[in-house]
Amino acid sequence: MKIYDFLIIGAGSGGCNCAHYLQQRGLSVAIADKEGVASGGSGAAGAFLSPLAGVQNSYNRFINSALEYSLEFYEKMTPNSIVKKGVLRVENNNFNSAKLQTNSIKNHYISAKELQEISQNFTQIDGYFYENAAILNPHEVCQELIKECDFYNYNVKELKYEDGLYIFDDFKAKNIILAQGVIKSIVETPYIKIAPIFGVKIDVKTTTKVPFNIHKSISVSTNKKDSTISIGATKERHDTSEMECLTSCDKCAFYVNNEQGQVEELLKDARELIKLEDVKVTKVYRGARATIKSYFPVIGKVIDYEQSLKKYPSIKNGTKIPPELLTYFENLYIINALGSRGFVVAPMLAKLLCEEILDSKKVPQELSNEKLFYKMARTKVST
CATH class of the missing domain: 3.50.50.60 (FAD/NAD(P)-binding domain)
Incomplete structure (x- = not known):
C-alpha cells in the first residue's frame, strides 16, 4: 500500500x-x-487575474500583492496558458470613477473616443485601464x-x-x-x-478581436490563444442556512433548467460593452465559489x-x-x-x-x- x-x-x-x-x-x-x-468553482471561474481598485485597506492590499505574485508565477510555470493584455474596468454601481482611479496599481483613463479608435466594436463606454491583468485557462x-x-x-x-x-x-x-x-x-x-457564490462562464467563438479584458458587472476576456473569448459573471449567492452544496453545479437541481437564460444574459451584457460578431457558444461552465463574510x-x-x-x-x-x-x-x-x-x-x-x-x-x-x-x-x- x-x-x-x-x-x-x-x-x-x-x-x-x-x-x-x-x-x-x-x-x-x-x-x-x-x-x-x-x-x-475553479473550472467555472473566468480565471481573470485583475487588480482590486479602491481606497487602500488590508483586503485589497492582500489581493493586489497576491496578483503581483500570481502573474509572475503563472508566466514562469505555464506561459502557454496565460494571456496578459491588461483589463479595462468600466464604472458600475460598486466601482465609481473615483474608486477605479484609487489604486496602488497604475492605471490610466481611456475615453469612449479613444476606445473607438482602438476598435470600432466598442460601444459608447469609457473606463480605466490596468496593465497588470491577464486571463488563464483554468483547466x-x-x-x-x-x-x-x-x-x-x-x-x-x-x-x-x-x-x-x-x-x-x-x-x-x-x-x-x-x-x-x-x-x-x-x-x-x-x-x-462557507457561503457559496454561484458563477457562470461561457467560452465563445467570435470573429471580433477583443484587445484586452473588459470588466463591469461581467467580465469579457481578450481572445485567448485558441482565439475564443470567455464571458463570466457571479450570478447568485446561496443562503447556506437553506441549502448545502452536495454536488457540482452542472448536476444541481437549483440550476439545471436555467442554462439558456444564463447564456443569453451573459451575451446581452457583453454586447453592451463590445459588439460581438459571428458568435458561437462552445461551452458553458457553472460552479459555486466558496467565500466567508x-x-x-x-x-x-x-x-x-x-x-x-x-x-x-x-x-x-x-x-x-x-x-x-x-x-x-x-x-x-x-x-x-x-x-x-x-x-x-x-x-x-x-x-x-x-x-x-x-x-x-x-x-x-x-x-x-x-x-x-x-x-x-x-x-x-x-x-
Whole structure:
C-alpha cells in the first residue's frame, strides 16, 4: 500500500497549487477529487487575474500583492496558458470613477473616443485601464500544477487515522490538506461558515478581436490563444442556512433548467460593452465559489472546536488562550474560501500554508482560521 507525505482533497485552484508547491519541495503528493480536476468553482471561474481598485485597506492590499505574485508565477510555470493584455474596468454601481482611479496599481483613463479608435466594436463606454491583468485557462493550469502528482478520481467521505497515518482504500497519507470549496468539510469546522457564490462562464467563438479584458458587472476576456473569448459573471449567492452544496453545479437541481437564460444574459451584457460578431457558444461552465463574510481566504491547521472549548471553556468569556494551546486535528490542514479570485490568491496562499507546515512560519492573522475560531467561540451561546 502506497504511503504519501500529503493527500490533498479537492482539485481546484487551491488544492492544485498546494500540490505543486509540496511536490517542488520534494514531497510525495496525491490529490483526490470526486468530480475531477478543476471540476467545480475553479473550472467555472473566468480565471481573470485583475487588480482590486479602491481606497487602500488590508483586503485589497492582500489581493493586489497576491496578483503581483500570481502573474509572475503563472508566466514562469505555464506561459502557454496565460494571456496578459491588461483589463479595462468600466464604472458600475460598486466601482465609481473615483474608486477605479484609487489604486496602488497604475492605471490610466481611456475615453469612449479613444476606445473607438482602438476598435470600432466598442460601444459608447469609457473606463480605466490596468496593465497588470491577464486571463488563464483554468483547466490547463490545474493539470500543469499536478502533473508530477498522483491524481485519484475518488470521493473521500471520512478520515480514518491510525498510528500516525490516514488510511484509505489502497493508499495512506501522513498529512491531509482540505481544499473542498463549497462541499461540506469532512471534519467539523463550525467556525468557518462557507457561503457559496454561484458563477457562470461561457467560452465563445467570435470573429471580433477583443484587445484586452473588459470588466463591469461581467467580465469579457481578450481572445485567448485558441482565439475564443470567455464571458463570466457571479450570478447568485446561496443562503447556506437553506441549502448545502452536495454536488457540482452542472448536476444541481437549483440550476439545471436555467442554462439558456444564463447564456443569453451573459451575451446581452457583453454586447453592451463590445459588439460581438459571428458568435458561437462552445461551452458553458457553472460552479459555486466558496467565500466567508470577511472575504479573506482561510488557511492553516484545523482546530478541533469542541475539544478546544472543552479544554478551555473560559474562551467563551474572552479569556486569551494562545493558539498553540488549542487542540488541533492531527496533521490536518485547510485552504478554503478563495472566492471569485481563486487563481489570483491560490499561489500565494499555497506558499504561505506550506511554509507554515514545513518551516513553522506563522500564517498571517487575517488568513488564519484561528481568528474565526476565537470570534465564534466568544459569541456563540453555550448549548
